[in-house]
Amino acid sequence: MSNWNQSAMTSDELRIVKDATCTFCGCVCDDIDLHVRGTKIEKAQRACVLGTAWFLNHEIEDGPSCLIEGKPASVEEGIERSAQILAGARYPLIYGLSDTTSESQRVAVAIADWIGGNVDTTSSVCHGPSGMAVQGVGEVTCTLGEVRNRGDFIMFWGANPAESHPRHFTRYSLMPKGMFVPNGRKDRTCVVVDVRKTKSARAADLFLQIKPRADFEALWTLRALVRGIDLDAQQVEHETGQPLSVWQDLAERMKAARFGVVFFGMGLTMTRGKHANTEALLALARDLNKYTRFTVKPNRGHGNVTGADNVVAWRTGFPFGVNLGRGYPRFNPGEYTASDILGRGEADAALILASDPLANFHQQARAHLQSIPYIALDPKETPTTRHATVAFHVAAYGINVPGTVYRMDDVPIPLRPAFESPHPSDYTILTGIERRVRQLLHAK
């Protein structure tokens, strides 16, 4: 806060920040040119509609950096109150992490470790089931660079990047002219499988509309066909909503691809079957490697949710849903995941980092969070910050603070911020809380 260079920030001179990184979605586009005047980004060249909204809506907001029970307080007072809450809790929860730098994520996990709490990320309500499936059957993976240069069969299953990752098609998966797909879109076949005709479906060569909640059946149909197993045509159509001949054609196309990739979204992980759906898809991709090179990738949503998985895994050995209460990490989705801990009314305190469970969680979880003392860190006012015992207004990652984020294909990318914020970074707050928590625990 103290090193904020006010004169540079109030200057009217136009500055261009080249190759800035957009952290709104998991595409993490790092080719954005920002036109910055003072503390306002006037233009975000090459950003999509979501990226533009992200960059252009981060003006410096007046107001305190910290509120305790809704009243302005100093950052130091906020850190003290936060540390008292966390060090005194019996079953605390540290949750969120996906919309900040990996440097901050690391400190959040450290706090959970010191206080013997639970640490969970927004992965658990996004691609957590995919993480469970990966543990079960493994993952044949690749980078987005490989998709761009090699992918000639691109499939989206329960994913709608046209709305959620608008530059996915143009930057990575469909349009680019790559080393082995020199004619770009013409060299690629695009298939979309979904329960409704999304915007992405309109960009596909082939759209398969399946019955709602029939992903598991559809994926096992494909697995059987790829293995050469005969199936009952009537049953297949009844259960999946598409005739057997359509699945046979698709299985043959997949086997004939030179480099296939399936991007999957929350249509698989949030629907009945969850990790069993994803497991079926990961196993299908693995099976296809008997015939050709075939890969599968979760279409990760938040800017650094992939970093959250990585950091929690480095620190604890597990990607999300970890309890550190016994002094060693235990992983159990359904037990140590935020939605369950809050829904069952177990947590007695929480630290919510860069996420908004009061806007996204089910009713019991929201009601419980509102009934316990919790700390929230966010660059914006959200339903979660409004109800927090201690709310920190922090600088935005990628816009005001540097650091590292992981693209959806696990490639780490540095941030190039546009201007400084008078508000502290969440890293500063978290390291302050960690330091004070350690002192309090030591004194006990």
Next chain:
Amino acid sequence: MTETFVLIPGRTARQGCGISEGKFGDNYQQETNLLLVAAADMERLGLQDGDRVRLTSPAGQVEVPVTAAKRDDLPAGLLFIPYGDVSCRLMGGDTHGSGMPTSKGLDVQLEPIRHDQ
């Protein structure tokens, strides 16, 4: 008269922009409080754009305005709503040991709210 539908909450570009603009702003609030219904279902139920319906799931009940889905975006029997407070109120808390509540493909009862109600 109530009828069972399958509700798909999901992401839209406008909802995504609304997150950056601020969740208390018009864009986010309007987008996350609007239910898309297949045109054929709208006609069959005698619904017009802007009419309100009551949705009930085992987890909760909400009232929302409806609009007809464009072209053939939605098959009959399916409803779509951008993620937000309304969709959360209908989502159950049971994660079936996965950490993830079933958040898409929810069975809901739809009941048109008549103007005289």
